[in-house]
Amino acid sequence: IGMFDMTGRGLAQIENPSQVMLEGRPLGISGTCVACVMEGTRPVLSEVQALATKTSFPSPRRTASGFDYNRMYLLLAVLEKRCGYFFGTLDAYINVVGGIKLDEPAADLPVALALVSNLTDKPIPEDMIAFGEVGLAGELRAVNRVQMRIKEARRLGFRRCLLPQSSIAAAGEIAGIELIGVSNLSQALAAAR
Numbered sequence: 353i354g355m356f357d358m359t360g361r362g363l364a365q366i367e368n369p370s371q372v373m374l375e376g377r378p379l380g381i382s383g384t385c386v387a388c389v390m391e392g393t394r395p396v397l398s399e400v401q402a403l404a405t406k407t408s409f410p411s412p413r414r415t416a417s418g419f420d421y422n423r424m425y426l427l428l429a430v431l432e433k434r435c436g437y438f439f440g441t442l443d444a445y446i447n448v449v450g451g452i453k454l455d456e457p458a459a460d461l462p463v464a465l466a467l468v469s470n471l472t473d474k475p476i477p478e479d480m481i482a483f484g485e486v487g488l489a490g491e492l493r494a495v496n497r498v499q500m501r502i503k504e505a506r507r508l509g510f511r512r513c514l515l516p517q518s519s520i521a522a523a524g525e526i527a528g529i530e531l532i533g534v535s536n537l538s539q540a541l542a543a544a545r
Contacts, residue, residue, distance in 0.1 A: 354463070355406075361444055361446040361460075363506060365492075366491070369390070374460075376461065377399050377449075378472060381475055382469045382472070382473045383402045383403055383467075383469050383470030383542075384399055384475070384476065385400050385402075385463075385466040385476045385482055386398070386400070386460070386481045387400050387448075387454060387459050387482065387503060388481055388483050388505055389452075389454050389455075389456050389481060389483070389500040389532050390458070390496070390497055390500070391452075393497075395500045396504075397508060398452050398454065399449040399450070400419070400446065400447075400448055400449075400450055400459070400463050400466045401449060402445065402463065402466035402467040402470045403444070403447075404442045404443070404444050404445075404468070406441065406442060406443070407432065407441060407442060412439070412440070412441060412442055413442065413443040414443070414445075415443075415444075415445045415446070416445075416446040418448025418449075418451065418453050419446045419448055419450065419454050419459065419463060420455055423463075424446050424463070424485075426488070427486060428444060428467070429469065430464070430486055430488060430537065431464060431467060431468065431488075431537070435468070435537055435539065437468055437471055437472075439443065439471070441465075442471075443449070446463060446467075446478060447468055451533050454462060455479075457486075457493070458495040458501075459483070459507055460474040460486035460539075461482045461483055461484035461486060461515075461516075462481075462482045462483065462486050462542060463542065464537060464540075464541075465541065469544070474545060477544070479510055479511040479512055480510065480513070480514060480544065481505040481512070482513070482515070482520070482540070482544070483513075483515055484514075484515055484516040484540070485516070486537055489536075490524055490536045490537040490538065491519055492516035492517070492534060492537065493518070494516050494519045495516065498519045498522040499522065500524045502515075502523055506526060506529040511529055511530060512530045512532060514532045514534065514543055514544060515539055516533065516534065516535070517531070517532070517534055517535045518533075520533040520534075
């Protein structure tokens with residue numbers, strides 16, 4: 353992937369897309385989590401924002417920008433059934449900052465964390481990044497290119513990484529960042545407090 357900025361002198365390459373995606377990120381606010389997805393062979397960090405608010409309609413509204421709409425419904429169902437968080441009378445909104453589209457399953461965990469963070473009004477630690485695929489049983493599935501994702505997070509100053517337990521072996525030893533392996537969504541939500 354190549355990222356470019358239109359300047360007065362034409363297109364200029366953006367050397368560090370992850371840093372650009374995280375500029376202006378609010379700290380200490382509930383409903384946000386940093387995700388790391390692969391765009392081709394390049395890891396890119398992006399902020400996921402979630403908002404859950406009481407609906408004024410007979411059926412709640414669901415909106416996703418930069419994230420698969422059907423995947424959002426799946427995550428809401430898993431959060432209700434497996435973790436006990438009720439979204440049935442709440443509007444739910446997902447936004448991926450910077451216009452990037454998170455279209456790989458590794459974005460499931462940060463989206464779920466952002467949703468619960470906003471629902472409970474408890475911020476995710478600002479030095480934490482998360483990635484992992486969420487299954488229908490609430491389990492976390494391994495993702496590919498774990499080392500690349502973690503190294504990119506460490507390079508940008510993150511000190512903790514929440515990832516599937518099954519991906520810990522692929523991560524190896526990486527100094528300067530704490531790896532927190534979790535097996536299911538309930539464990540991940542407890543570790544993100």
